[in-house]
Amino acid sequence: MGRIAGWLIGTALAAAPTLSMAQELTVWDWKSGDPAAANYFAAVKTAFEAAHPGVTVNFVMQPHDQYYTLLGTALGSSSGPDVMLLHGGSQATSRAEALRPLNDMAEGFAGVADFTAGDKTIALPLTIQGFVVYYNKALYEAAGLDPSKPPQTWDELKAVCDAFKAQGTVPCFAMGNKEGFGGDFFLSSLAADLFTPEEQAQMATGDLPWTSPHMRTIAETWVQTSQDGWYPEGANATAKFMDEYEMFMRGEAANTIGLLSDVAHWKQFEEFLGPENVGVYVHPAPGTSDLRLPVSGGIGYAVNASSANADLAADLVKTLSAPEQAAIFAVDTGALPASTAVDTSALSSPTLGTILGLMNGPTSPLAHAVMAPTVMEEWHRQSQLLVSGETTVDDALARMEEIRLQAKSN
Amino acid sequence: MARRTIGQAERRFAALVLLPAALLLLVFRIVPLLWGFALSFTNANGLGSADWVGLANYQAVVADEAFQDALVNTVLVLSTLPVWIMLPMLLALLIHQGVPGGRIFRAVYFLPAVLSSVIVGSIFNVVLRFDGSLNAALKAVGLHPVDWLGNGWTALLSLVTVYLWSTFGMSVLIFMAGLSTINQEMLEAAKLDGARFWARLRFIVIPTLRPIIEFVAVVTTIGLLTGMFGLIYVLTAGGPGTATTLPEFLIWLEQGKLNRPGYAAAISAVLFVLMAGVAWAQVRIMSRNADL
Numbered sequence: 292m293g294r295i296a297g298w299l300i301g302t303a304l305a306a307a308p309t310l311s312m313a314q315e316l317t318v319w320d321w322k323s324g325d326p327a328a329a330n331y332f333a334a335v336k337t338a339f340e341a342a343h344p345g346v347t348v349n350f351v352m353q354p355h356d357q358y359y360t361l362l363g364t365a366l367g368s369s370s371g372p373d374v375m376l377l378h379g380g381s382q383a384t385s386r387a388e389a390l391r392p393l394n395d396m397a398e399g400f401a402g403v404a405d406f407t408a409g410d411k412t413i414a415l416p417l418t419i420q421g422f423v424v425y426y427n428k429a430l431y432e433a434a435g436l437d438p439s440k441p442p443q444t445w446d447e448l449k450a451v452c453d454a455f456k457a458q459g460t461v462p463c464f465a466m467g468n469k470e471g472f473g474g475d476f477f478l479s480s481l482a483a484d485l486f487t488p489e490e491q492a493q494m495a496t497g498d499l500p501w502t503s504p505h506m507r508t509i510a511e512t513w514v515q516t517s518q519d520g521w522y523p524e525g526a527n528a529t530a531k532f533m534d535e536y537e538m539f540m541r542g543e544a545a546n547t548i549g550l551l552s553d554v555a556h557w558k559q560f561e562e563f564l565g566p567e568n569v570g571v572y573v574h575p576a577p578g579t580s581d582l583r584l585p586v587s588g589g590i591g592y593a594v595n596a597s598s599a600n601a602d603l604a605a606d607l608v609k610t611l612s613a614p615e616q617a618a619i620f621a622v623d624t625g626a627l628p629a630s631t632a633v634d635t636s637a638l639s640s641p642t643l644g645t646i647l648g649l650m651n652g653p654t655s656p657l658a659h660a661v662m663a664p665t666v667m668e669e670w671h672r673q674s675q676l677l678v679s680g681e682t683t684v685d686d687a688l689a690r691m692e693e694i695r696l697q698a699k700s701n
Numbered sequence: 702m703a704r705r706t707i708g709q710a711e712r713r714f715a716a717l718v719l720l721p722a723a724l725l726l727l728v729f730r731i732v733p734l735l736w737g738f739a740l741s742f743t744n745a746n747g748l749g750s751a752d753w754v755g756l757a758n759y760q761a762v763v764a765d766e767a768f769q770d771a772l773v774n775t776v777l778v779l780s781t782l783p784v785w786i787m788l789p790m791l792l793a794l795l796i797h798q799g800v801p802g803g804r805i806f807r808a809v810y811f812l813p814a815v816l817s818s819v820i821v822g823s824i825f826n827v828v829l830r831f832d833g834s835l836n837a838a839l840k841a842v843g844l845h846p847v848d849w850l851g852n853g854w855t856a857l858l859s860l861v862t863v864y865l866w867s868t869f870g871m872s873v874l875i876f877m878a879g880l881s882t883i884n885q886e887m888l889e890a891a892k893l894d895g896a897r898f899w900a901r902l903r904f905i906v907i908p909t910l911r912p913i914i915e916f917v918a919v920v921t922t923i924g925l926l927t928g929m930f931g932l933i934y935v936l937t938a939g940g941p942g943t944a945t946t947l948p949e950f951l952i953w954l955e956q957g958k959l960n961r962p963g964y965a966a967a968i969s970a971v972l973f974v975l976m977a978g979v980a981w982a983q984v985r986i987m988s989r990n991a992d993l
Contacts, residue, residue, distance in 0.1 A: 360957025367745070367962060385960055388746075469851075470938045525831020527851030527941045664959045672767075675941035681853050682942075690766075 314346045314600060316607055318592075319365075320376035321358050323350035327553070331620040339610045348607060362386075371595045373604040374611070377414050379405030379588035380660025381667070387413050391594040391601050396609055400629045402588025405660065413593050415612040416629035417620065420589030420657065421551040422480050423646060425560050426570045430545045434458045441572035443582065448575050452521050455545050465544035466522035467535030468678060471671020473526060474513065475659040476548040478670065481509045482658035483585035484576035495661045497699050501691035510677065510684045512577055517678045527675045540564065548574060551627050552589045557642040558625030569642045573649060583655040588629060663698035666691070734973075741966035751963060758967035768968060770943035771951045774857060778925050778947070781861055785921045786914055789869045793876035794906070807877070811870035818931025821867040826850075826936055829859055850937050853944035860936060860945050864929055872917050879913035880906070915987045922983065926976055948972045 323332050336348045351372065353361050359382060365371040366389045377383040379402060383390075387408035397403045397412040406414040428438035434454045442448040452463035466473050485505040486494065493499035499506070516522070523544065529535055536555045539547040540563035549555045560569045573582045592611045594604040610616060614632040621628040622637045627646070635647070659667060673691060676682040682690075741758055745751035762768050792810060796803040813821065828834050829849040836846035849859045883906060891901050907914070930949050933939055939946040939954065946954075948968060956965035 357957070359960070360953065363957050363960050363962070469940065471940070523831070524846070525848050525851050528830050528848060528937070529851075665961075668954070668959060672940060672942045675851075676853070679848070679852050679941050 314603065316346060316348050316374060316600060316604055317372040318348060318350045318374040318376070318607070318611075319353055319358075319362065319372040320350060321353055321355035322376065322553075322590075324352040325624075327624045328620060330623050331616060334619050335607075335611055335616050338613075338616065339607055342610075343603070343606070346603065366595070366597075369597050371597070373595055373598040373600055374607055375593055375595065376417075376590055377406070377593050378590055378660070379414075379416065379420060380657065381662060381664055382660075383414055383591070383593065384408040385664060386593075387411060389596055390414070391596045391598075391605060393594065393605060393608065396605065399631050400588075400612070401631060402586075402591075402629045405588035405656070406591050406593070414591035415608050416588040416591035417612055417617060418552050418589035418591075418626040419586060419629055419650075420660075421584055421586030421650075421654075422476055422483075422548050422574070422657070423551065423571045423584065423649065424480075424546050424574050425539070425549045425557065425642075426546045426572070427539070427542060427544075427564060428568045428570050429564075430455075430461060430542065431570075433460070434545070438570060441570055442575060443572070444580060445575045445577040451545075452516075452519065456520050461542075462523040462544050463521045463546060464516075465535045465538040465547040466526040467529040467531035468526045468675055469528055469530045469534075471668075471674050472531040473522075473535070474670055474674025474677075475667070476531070477513055477674075478509055479585045479657045479659045480548055480574035481512060481576040483583040483655035484574070484579050484581050485509070486655065486658065491656055491658070494658050495656070497661075497663055497666070497695060501688045501695055506691075507684065507688060508576070508578060510688055513674065514677050514684060522678075527678055536560075551586065551646065553620075553624035553626035556625055557640060557646060561640055561642060566640050566642065571642050571645050571649075581653070583653040584649045585657050586650065586654045587657040587660055589626070591629070663695075665698050666695050669694040737966045738970055740963055741970045743963045745963035745966075746960050754963070758964050759971070761964065762967050762971055767943050767946060767951060768948070768971075771946045771948045774943070774945065774947055775926065777857060778861055778929075779922065781865075782918065782921060782925075785865060785869065785872065785925075786917055788865070789872035789917070790876050790910070790914070792869075793873045793880055794902070796873070797877060797880040807873065810873045813867040814870040816867060818867070818928070819935055821863060822932045822935025825859075825863045829863075829936070851941055853941050856937050856941060856944045860929065860932055863936065864925070864932055867932075868921075868924060868928075872921065875917055876910065876913060879910045883909050912987075915983070919980070919983050919987075922979060923976075926972075926979075 322328050332350055336350070339348055340346060362371065362375060366386070371389070377386070383406050390413040392411045392413065393415055394410075394412045396415060400416050402416040402419055403412060406412060406416055424441075426438075426441055431438040431451075435458075436451060436454055442451050455461060455463040468474055482491075482494070482505070485508060490499055490503070490505060517526075523529075523538070529538075532555065535547060536549065536559070538544050539549075540560060542564065547555075549557075549560065557569060557571065573584050575582060592608045594601055594608055598604050612630060614628075614630045614634075617628040617630045618633045618635075618637075620626060621633060621635060625638065625643075627650075628635065659670070662670065669691060673682065673687040677684065677687055740751070742753060742755060743751035744754045744757075792806070796807055800806070826833075830836075831846060831848050831851065833849075835849065839846055847855060849855050887905060888901060891905055896904070926947075927949060929947055930953065933945055933947065933950045937945040939950050949972070952965045952968050952972070955961045955968060
């Protein structure tokens with residue numbers, strides 16, 4: 292009995308240092324339950340836990356549509372995760388106060404500007420995000436259009452949509468604006484071509500008036516394209532994710548403004564329509580022949596400044612964004628990696644080849660992503676009212692300018 | 702002296718029995734309520750320290766067009782209250798009168814009440830979307846389709862109708878329970894005296910059902926003010942514009958999506974005062990009627 296007691300005490304004493312050293316890092320995201328990303332998360336967990344004995348990494352997937360509500364509540368009550376996935380732009384920068392600086396780790400990444408507040412880098416980007424127009428080559432051919440020559444100017448795009456309208460079988464664009472995302476994507480697509488560098492800088496600081504000529508052009512074009520029947524009826528009751536894209540993948544719309552990240556992108560569309568039927572081009576804008584790809588930092592990992600293990604969590608972010616792991620994410624999901632050290636040769640498709648070519652051309656930041664949250668929410672509302680004809684461009688822009696000034700003064 | 706001692710002991714026992722409930726009420730209701738009120742006087746953004754801003758949030762709420770729209774929407778929704786009372790009462794009456802298949806109707810009416818609002822929303826999303834089954838039916842009979850959820854003129858009405866469909870079965874059951882308490886002899890006597898259906902309804906049934914009507918009115922009002930979030934979330938996301946935004950949805954939007962818990966707390970406080978006013982008025986009316 293005495294020997295057993297001694298053995299138990301000895302075991303307990305031996306285990307005590309291990310137990311006291313055991314640490315757990317919690318990561319919040321909206322991706323870790325996605326089968327396409329399973330290899331990436333497994334690789335991160337394996338690599339990090341092997342390099343940090345006694346540390347366990349727990350990925351907790353939250354619903355995407357409630358992610359920032361849950362995150363805000365958790366951060367506000369100091370019970371947030373150690374590491375969190377964030378979208379680039381205002382969703383990240385508006386939370387800068389709660390995030391640990393990662394400036395010393397930001398070398399070798401594209402899109403860091405979208406995760407920088409002032410001079411503080413608040414997250415390391417995992418992917419690049421941007422908008423291109425994907426089109427269905429079979430539908431182009433059926434409408435008498437040359438599928439090898441996508442529109443390069445506004446007049447050519449109008450001619451394409453006129454052809455689909457004349458044919459009357461499918462709408463020119465799939466469109467979902469139930470949450471106002473359709474308005475966001477349209478605004479960023481046109482702003483990339485229209486805005487001067489000065490206007491882009493003003494947009495980033497919230498100083499660009501909504502009554503400026505280019506903003507007016509965007510709002511008027513949004514209304515005009517709706518009235519010209521470019522979109523299917525019921526856009527305000529259609530969710531962009533994924534009703535709009537499912538419509539495109541079913542071959543029920545000729546074009547859609549899609550993403551470069553891991554959803555609603557070339558890989559997903561090619562799986563449904565076949566690689567030979569998917570084409571891609573940069574959205575033209577009226578009044579300019581400039582074509583600039585709207586592109587920014589996509590999603591990235593940040594560290595909770597109030598985490599008890601903030602330095603360890605920063606190490607985890609390094610692993611989450613490391614070229615080896617980011618390459619797995621890129622190959623499995625089709626997302627374009629932010630790390631410039633990632634080898635993308637394993638990704639091959641004609642559409643992706645075109646996209647990579649476009650990325651080497653002129654680019655411009657995503658205009659909507661840098662809007663203050665209140666301004667973005669109001670644009671969601673006004674873009675819906677413009678589509679349904681319940682407001683005028685003048686009234687909508689006046690309201691947007693009012694909200695911009697309010698956000699600026701806060 | 703002995704009676705006084707027993708009284709004190711009883712009071713102590715009563716206090717002891719009430720203590721757990723009172724503590725729960727204090728911790729989970731009163732303290733959060735006070736904390737919420739305190740938050741409404743700050744510029745809390747849910748991230749760092751919050752500064753005292755006095756009445757600034759309340760001034761902003763009063764000037765906020767989205768909040769004004771949400772209040773107008775609330776008034777519009779509450780204006781449908783007579784329908785919420787009359788429809789279930791009439792259906793309950795019909796079932797009570799013994800229409801053929803009454804039991805089946807009772808079950809069918811009640812079935813939606815057990816479905817969650819998310820499921821109901823998903824079902825009606827398929828029905829009401831522009832290429833949905835309702836518009837397909839309209840087109841089949843030569844009528845123009847309607848953008849039920851995407852147009853400000855029809856979206857709120859559609860939402861209220863779906864909520865009515867999903868919850869009125871409970872009111873039907875409550876009215877049926879009330880109808881079973883009516884003195885059948887009185888109804889028979891009235892019938893023998895030549896009172897027609899509407900006369901019997903007006904002079905016997907409705908007066909007898911008055912407490913039930915009041916109860917349904919109170920429960921429905923609370924449900925309309927606090928129970929539509931799920932449907933709004935699934936069907937319209939508050940749009941188009943603010944056409945289907947009710948205060949509770951706006952609170953959720955401001956607190957989480959727009960990262961302004963201090964401002965959201967101010968909206969909550971205003972909504973609390975409004976709801977307390979409505980509840981007080983209803984209780985007053987019920988008390989007055991009870992005294993008659």
